Amino acid sequence: MTELVVKMAGIPVRIQTEYPIIKDFFKEYISEENPLFSVKTCFEDLKRAEEALHRLDEDEGRCYREYEEIELERNALHELIAENMPEHNAFLFHASAISYKGDGILFAAVSGTGKSTHAGYWIDNVEGTSYINDDKPFIRIENDKAYVYGSPWMGKHNRGTNDFTEIKSICILERDERTSTKEVNPMEVYPLIIQQTYRPKDPKKLEKTLSLVDDMVKSTKCYILKCEKNPKAAIVARDGIYENK
């Protein structure tokens, strides 16, 4: 059995695993700190991870394939860590997260809308932009502020870094022929934000997660970002969010 401590969203977690090679996956997140909680997968966790991967493949039109145990272990650990994060004021969120001159911006949408594509346009065309995490960043609430954190789980394009920043904007993406931004009351997009939030299996942890989401939307601005499939959409979006600032 291999043991290591990794720091996720600023929280040290002990991982116990039968796969020593997992250390490579977490190499940028290794910590010497005392862990606040431990995770160790069991057969049911791996089975659940496999079923989730197959569902995702089906949803995204990919052929059925067998997954290696190490892939299942990585995914199962992700879920176990996400399950325990709310007790430490953090949660997992499905969005493409970037930092623009130190401001955290989350691009959230229904799958297939183009979050990663749009985030890529910012990286390529807007100076001062970098990836935090292109798929499922951790969000942590501290002193009434919401911070977005990178993690080693970076989605199919593997884009992200071990970095964090304060979230300033949450952009809900919709495809359109013309790019525009509109600041909205968070309540207008609240159900969609909830739908992109990882939901623990335990009702009490889910209640805590939902109150953390409330803290996040209270401390950030929300926008509906209609965007075209064109690199200039990032410039238009940036100008819209930072108009008069």
Next chain:
Amino acid sequence: MKINKDFVIHKSEKETLLVPVGNAGWAGVVRLNDTAADIVEMLTNGDEDFNVIVDKLKDKYDVAEEVLKKDAEEFIESLRQIDAIID
């Protein structure tokens, strides 16, 4: 009948939502208007009979009984379809 314990009622600033836990069969979110929120609260607080629910709604809302009954029936049926109600 009562609300499945795998569904959590969450009240934020202006919204009341019914949200299932991660491994519930259904992964959506139910937005509750005032009447729906009252029904869900009654079903959460106790094992309520349909007629008791309608009587309590009649006390609160100035709406004809037939309308309340129809709305309550439709809403409860929609909750059953997502397994949010246990008998």
